[in-house]
Amino acid sequence: MEAIQRLKDSCADSKAYARRWKETTGGRVIGTLCSYAPEELILAGGALALRIVGGSGSISKADAHLQTYSCSLVRGALDDALNGELDFLDGAIFPHTCDSIQRLSDIWRMNAKTGFHLDVVLPVKLNTQSARDYMTAVMRKARTDLEGVLEQTITDEDLQTAVDTVNGIRSAMQRLYKLRDDRPGAIAGSDLHAIVRASMVMDRNDFLSSLALVVDTLERKPEPGSTAAKRIFLSGGVCNLPDIYGVIESAGGAVVGDDLCTGSRGLTGLVDTGGDPMDAIADRYARRAICPAKHAGITSRGDDLVRLAKASRAQGVIFLFLKFCDPHAFDYPYLKSMLDAEGIPSLLVELEAQTASQGQFRTRCEAFMEML
Amino acid sequence: MITVGIDVGSISAKAAVVRDGELLGSGVILTGYNARNAGEKVFVDLLAKLGLDKDAVDRIVATGCGRSSVDVADKAVTEITCHAAGAHFQDPAVRCVIDIGGQDSKAIAMDATGRVTDFAMNDKCAAGTGRFLEVMARALELDLDGFGEMSLKADRPAAISSLCTVFAESEVISLIARGERRENIIAGIHESIGSRVVAMAGRVGLTEPVMMTGGVAKNIGVVRALEKKSGKPIRVSANAQVNGAIGAALIAVCHS
């Protein structure tokens, strides 16, 4: 489909896209390091939020700053920044995430030449009133800080417009996810991954119109989904390896849902409209699907995973973690046992950004499908 | 009905022929640098040894990390499923299989029918694999074949703690320099593998009876180390090294 191809092209080289966007529009580009970066505020400030999910190649300069026991996302991103690959950025926003990204922010601020540097130190727990109040206060501070570095006022009207766009994207993405759940294989896993990536890269209004076209077309053309394939749910963090979808599909699986950071996780929850926009934005970030580096209860992620896996009638769950990702690795044993209790088999795969569909991953997927 | 399983691993290629639920024979050769040729050769050699014609073979399943390069095979199935099938065939009571191969080690949990219910594999690091043993044998300037027997003569297994193969090798070298008995060093190497593999196998439950398969099962020292670390008796399949190939041949029956 042409519309899908257009989305795929734009994020195939996200940095080239952002550079072009900047040249054409004269707008500013802000790199973001986590799905908790307040997109609405960046968009309202007229800037393009470019999500950085890793590096573009092998690691060279980052090794002088980061030990090898930090994840490939952190090392890769820093390597790009130090190699000048991100010099076109006007600034970078670091939401507080995990121990590694926390230090990455410092090292980046001290060494990279990527414009202004904003730390948005969000609460780590989300399930108390004081934490939610702090979330709102931090978001307000981020708005003021952004106004300062962008040297422009962000009005409530700007915010409302941005919220409408971002809400539009999140709603359309949920339709797309629903459609795939109903008809597995109607859209290839790598295509959906590309669309999610595009949602983190492209001019958000352009993205929304292309996305609407894709969803409309797919909804109108009901092709029966693949029924023979095993229904697979993906759980985990950042996985920017489009190849893995092909491996899963050729092994006989069809991905029917995910809670990935490079998947549905950052696209859940709409911002309420009608009230104070800042309150509503903060509220949405406290309610959206949670990252394991945050806390909303001792079994909240397990409850969510079981609910989602059951809702999508998943026959198996594949955990995709970046090696050295502590928050995910800590959750794995209890998530697995909660799935076991529901009779849902699971497979754990530790990934590193540069090692995509190597033999072992293929073997594991195939063995898992054979087992199901 | 005659079926064949061909297991092309990183170090050796194995083949097994099964006729009506009975193992007719098996063969092993080194894989070398050309997995495609090795898969073909171990198959042809075995048929010749058994005096069988290619046309007599009904179905062939390939397995192992070189499974997709075996052109004669009708189907490729992973070594996880094959090892479970092979172990179940050799001893239907078995509920957990530990397979230590050249570059992978695996723990496989299975039900009463031999079906895989869960599995775990080592990460890409070589610790806890056959390759680790090879590196250590080189450091000790010894032949790997004698490792098992020698380690049983250890009086005090040396502590080799590093997880990293390179670091562990340097530990072995300093033990040699310190004049530690070879037997103790080898036993220490086996215990290091045992710890690593038992930790991995714990993730799938290590339900008894446990069987060890794969080429490394021929090393009695590793088997004892696994028993020591897990506190559970380990059964060793008589055809440990060709267990994956046997499983593949059995799976070929089901899929025809």
Place this chain on the structure above:
Amino acid sequence: MNGAEKPIDPEKEKRKIKSVGRMKDIMTHYYIEAKTADQTGKKVAWITSGGPVEPLIAMDVIPVYPENHGAMIGAAKMGVDLCEKAEAMGYAGDLCAYARADIACATVDGGPIGGLPRPDMLVCCNNICGTVLKWYEVQARYFKVPLFILDTPFSHTEYTREAHAYVRTQLDEYIAFLETQCQKKFDHDRLAEVGRLSMAGQRLWQQVLDTTVHRPAPMSAFDAFFHLALIVTLRGTQTVVDYYTELLDEMKTRVATGIAAVPDERYRLLWDNLPVWFRTRWLSDKFAAHSACLVADTYTSSWCGTLTYLDDSDFLGSMAQGYSRVYINIGTDQMADMVVDMVEKYSADGLVMHSNRSCKPYSLGQYDIQRIVQQKCGIPTLVIEADMIDARNFSESQITTRIDAFMEVLTGA
């Protein structure tokens, strides 16, 4: 150990710190009290090493520190075995070894003291890492006890008004949590008193550490690692004040009589990061063989590093800042400034950094700190790759070579 049968080296005997025995008695008594809490009717709270213990003391709750226990597991060389158990439970081998050891230990009551007493509640303060949050979630599920999280936002470049208000509110929530768990009113006067004792203990601990400014240093960082246990576990009690008063006296006497931690101290080094608990003796001997003394470290000083933010007259009000701005909850550049200050204060000739696989917030950024120290202080630096308790991440031959080469650089050999 039966020391009587060994020949006594009078030189070594003279250098031994005499307070060690008393310290061991206090810790033994403390663990006995904690482990018999179910008989005495006292409640037990597990708390993170950087967490605010004073409200627990004020409520007569016995604080228990899994991290202190982790150090004991490491020193007893039982870390690897427990870490392997945790890996068999599905925890990745890359996770914090304290967490792995503790999680495994809870299920088997292993380790040098047969496990920690069962907690009635868990108190987790994330001012030291995000790892403790995940670790305490695991234990909250395992023990099925309430978990209180004190969320202390990280200060990359500033301690914000917003963060302060948030932490201050949470301290009230913490007190309310304790009132619910203990079913009694919180005594604010008692907290003020505990706060005074806590600050007195911290000041004394800082004074003890400061005695190593003297050349030769009367104690080394390896001694500090040992004597640290009290300021961590019993902060806010008279016991700590008394003990450190005694230890300070001993150190002053050693200074006055010229007793050095390392005989013929010629080189003074600063240590960064947690100790390698299972190799403290080995490392200490290694450096001493080069006439080098580790005179100070960034780790043990963390338990008295925020005294400037604390206020005797309004302890509760100042706790938010005191607990939020601890050494590893601040930006890498601020940490580097503090290391530079310590190099100057203790006249260090070199910096030894333990790149600790278990501790990312402490270790990531070390290479930058290393460069800053080299630039600002012009002293040699060394990075050792190891782990605080997982001996599988320690290569003796590699580290020996590195230390020997570092000392060659330092001595200009």
